[in-house]
Amino acid sequence: MQVKVFDYGIKKFEDSDDLNYVKYKVSGLDADFQKKLVEKLEEETEIIGDDLIITVLYQKEYFPFGSDEASVKIDDFIARDEIEMTVFLSSLLEGD
Structure with a gap:
């Protein structure tokens, strides 16, 4: 399994x-x-081709890329996420 962040930002409602x-x-x-995974x-979630796409919504205070430090070291924060x-x-x- 390989997980990649491919998009992030603000979703307007x-x-x-x-x-x-x-x-x-x-x-x-x-x-x-x-x-x-889709069930749990x-x-x-959506499946596009062979990939599973997961969209996680965050309140501003919990957004993993929202800090000043993240803006300077965004690649490190993305890798950690x-x-x-x-x-x-x-x-x-593994839960099954």
């Missing part, structure tokens, strides 16, 4: 507060593992 988001592309999973995740998401998804798959 007309009837509620704006939220930050991170989109992850998860590749290298077979269809059974993709299905298990509360986040928005990819590792953390890989561990989290692996734990969901």
Whole structure:
């Protein structure tokens, strides 16, 4: 399984507060593992080709790329976030 952050920013809503988001592309999973993750995740998911796309919404204070330090070392913060998401998804798959 390989997890990559491929998009992040602010998602605007007309009837509620704006939220930050991170989109992850998860590749290298077979269809059974993709299905298990889609069933277990509360986040928005979609399958595009062989990849599982996960969109996680964050309130501003919890957004992993929102700090001043993140803006200076964004590649480090993205790499850490990819590792953390890989561990989290692996734990969901091991739960069965």
